[in-house]
Amino acid sequence: MSRFTKKLPYLLVLLVFPLLAGIYQLLNNRPNKAVVLTTTLDQEIPFLPVFIIPYILWYGYIFCYLIYFCFKNTKVYFKTILLIVTGELICFLIYFFLQTHVPRPALEGDGFMTLLVQWIYTKDQPYNCFPSIHVLTTFAVMLASLHIKSKHVLNTACIHIVGSLIIISTLFVKQHVIFDMIASMFLVTFLYGLAFELLSIRVTEKSQTAYVKNK
Secondary structure (H helix, E strand, C coil), X not given: XXXXXXXXXXXXXXXXXXXXXHHHHXXXXXXXXXXXXXXXXXXXXXXXXXHHHHHHHHHHHHHHHHHHXXXXXXXXXXXXXXXXXXXXXHHHHHHHHCCECCCCCCCCCCCHHHHHHHXXXXXXXXXXXXXXXXXXXXXXXXXXXXXXXXXXXHHHHHHHHHHHHHHHHHHHCCCCCHHHHHHHHHHHHHHHHHHHHHHHHHHHHHHHHHHHHHC
């Protein structure tokens, strides 16, 4: 059995994401009281329908890079999924106790980009906002990719450029506000430190201790 074939069953772990999506939908309804975190700076950010393209690309971006991680570095793959799942569960807990609402602009015209925005607005109610799962998952992939060695320069550029566009797209299509974005990035950074840095240090310390004892 080839190395590639041996890793195929690992992709079954991705089935956790439809389950998370189901939980998200249960929480994505109109609450009795929703907090609006919009700031003056958010109001200065223009609504640009063209950014719906990177916003929608998020769906393919996350799964394509998780599959890439699986075959490139299995440990990074599992750590990234652990990071994302933990982050989303924390988000769900926040959504349950503190729902926020992002005011959406009135859509005018029937251009293709506007229709895409309308489609997203219809599928996703403006309540599960703080922190942003779009930002959380994207930033998690961007940080995890730092542990993938021997990447082509174009691949590295794609991960970070497309990822950055996805993150800022949440602001330009008025799906999220600045506080949503910042909260997600702080949460991911904290969980990343636990999953990729602290855990790695402990594993290294145990390995060195075992080496000394055997020596």
